[in-house]
Amino acid sequence: MPDVCSRWLIDPLVTYRRLGEQVVAFHAGSGDTHLLSPVSGAILDVLSSAVDGSGGCSVADLLADEQLVSADASEAGVTDALVALAETEIVRVASEGE
Amino acid sequence: MRVADVSVGELHARLRGPGVTLVTGRFRNRITSAMRPVAEGIAALYPDFPLELDGGFADFHVALDRPAGLRRWYRPQVLFLFDGRSVFKPLPRHQAYPMLEWGLNWCVTTQVNHFLLFHAAVVARAGHALVMPGEPGAGKSTLCAALVTAGWRLLSDELAMVDLDTGELHGLGRPVSLKNASIDVIRAFAPDAFVSEPCHDTLKGTVAHLRPPAGSVQDVTRPARPAWLVFPHFEAGAATALIPEPPERAFFRLVNNSFNYSALGTVAFDRTVDLVAQSGCHDLTYSRLEEAVAGLDTLASRVARPAH
Numbered sequence: 001m002p003d004v005c006s007r008w009l010i011d012p013l014v015t016y017r018r019l020g021e022q023v024v025a026f027h028a029g030s031g032d033t034h035l036l037s038p039v040s041g042a043i044l045d046v047l048s049s050a051v052d053g054s055g056g057c058s059v060a061d062l063l064a065d066e067q068l069v070s071a072d073a074s075e076a077g078v079t080d081a082l083v084a085l086a087e088t089e090i091v092r093v094a095s096e097g098e
Numbered sequence: 099m100r101v102a103d104v105s106v107g108e109l110h111a112r113l114r115g116p117g118v119t120l121v122t123g124r125f126r127n128r129i130t131s132a133m134r135p136v137a138e139g140i141a142a143l144y145p146d147f148p149l150e151l152d153g154g155f156a157d158f159h160v161a162l163d164r165p166a167g168l169r170r171w172y173r174p175q176v177l178f179l180f181d182g183r184s185v186f187k188p189l190p191r192h193q194a195y196p197m198l199e200w201g202l203n204w205c206v207t208t209q210v211n212h213f214l215l216f217h218a219a220v221v222a223r224a225g226h227a228l229v230m231p232g233e234p235g236a237g238k239s240t241l242c243a244a245l246v247t248a249g250w251r252l253l254s255d256e257l258a259m260v261d262l263d264t265g266e267l268h269g270l271g272r273p274v275s276l277k278n279a280s281i282d283v284i285r286a287f288a289p290d291a292f293v294s295e296p297c298h299d300t301l302k303g304t305v306a307h308l309r310p311p312a313g314s315v316q317d318v319t320r321p322a323r324p325a326w327l328v329f330p331h332f333e334a335g336a337a338t339a340l341i342p343e344p345p346e347r348a349f350f351r352l353v354n355n356s357f358n359y360s361a362l363g364t365v366a367f368d369r370t371v372d373l374v375a376q377s378g379c380h381d382l383t384y385s386r387l388e389e390a391v392a393g394l395d396t397l398a399s400r401v402a403r404p405a406h
Binding site for chain 1: 345353363368375
């Protein structure tokens with residue numbers, strides 16, 4: 001598992017949309033559709049709003065973001081959500097932490 | 099020209115010769131058949147549909163024909179041909195007309211990818227569409243027939259066709275397929291509606307078709323905006339219950355009723371999300387048709403003004 005310094009990006013083949021309180025995501029490569037938790041949705045919002053060329057966001061970046069602060073997300077919760085998102089190839093590691 | 103403008107005899111003569119083009123919404127179906135029940139069925143169930151006797155472009159070229167060999171005479175059968183190729187197992191010849199209806203559905207579900215397709219009945223009121231997805235036996239066609247005879251506009255009893263650019267729903271307007279007990283249920287519910295003679299012993303049991311109202315046929319090319327997404331479920335003896343369905347659950351139920359979601363990819367995902375987001379989503383359990391129609395009428399009355 002990547003450490004907390006890893007930087008994360010949304011896979012470019014992924015589209016996600018909010019439906020009510022939930023988030024649904026589609027991966028054009030696998031053809032799979034996923035139902036995501038509100039924390040996962042907030043993570044995707046933060047990753048998608050990251051400046052192009054920034055190399056993605058670390059867990060620390062995510063935890064500092066207002067959306068995740070207001071979602072009351074813990075470091076463990078964000079890490080678990082990232083791992084789950086990575087397993088379904090919705091996000092990927094841009095660079096490993098040092 | 100409309101189907102009603104030609105006699106059954108002339109229609110039969112055309113069908114057994116060069117064929118006719120029957121226009122059903124966005125699709126042009128070139129049909130040939132030497133079997134008179136096919137002509138009689140089209141004449142009875144499609145009187146208000148555009149008909150073209152000349153050739154020209156057709157989306158689908160279909161034929162209902164007799165197989166070669168002994169089966170022309172012994173326990174005679176019928177074949178459904180698409181582009182001259184048999185695509186189903188032959189059926190007993192008395193099922194020629196239902197086979198045409200099933201075959202035309204097959205043409206759309208297997209050949210069309212410029213619409214996002216769901217297995218769902220669709221009716222509309224004042225430009226707002228009610229989409230009712232469901233597995234066979236869920237009661238969607240029965241409910242669709244009842245709604246249509248109660249004043250809703252028919253788009254389709256089988257296929258929701260979503261425009262990939264606008265998200266609007268397009269119709270076919272074709273006859274509503276009724277099975278088994280639902281045939282008498284609709285005859286009792288709407289005694290003035292035309293229901294064809296039942297065809298017995300098919301793979302689906304006894305089947306008959308409800309003729310679409312002329313107004314639905316005239317407006318068939320007018321799309322409707324999604325407004326309600328209702329998952330009907332007939333349950334004998336159950337009290338009528340129209341319960342809100344969480345949108346994310348409705349989304350996945352809708353995806354599970356799609357014919358080409360996977361083939362279309364991201365655009366299908368976006369249009370499906372749009373459809374759910376624009377619709378009031380409900381689960382409907384019913385046993386009494388009158389109550390179900392009244393419940394959906396009430397739901398529809400909450401929309402203040404027409405979409406078009």
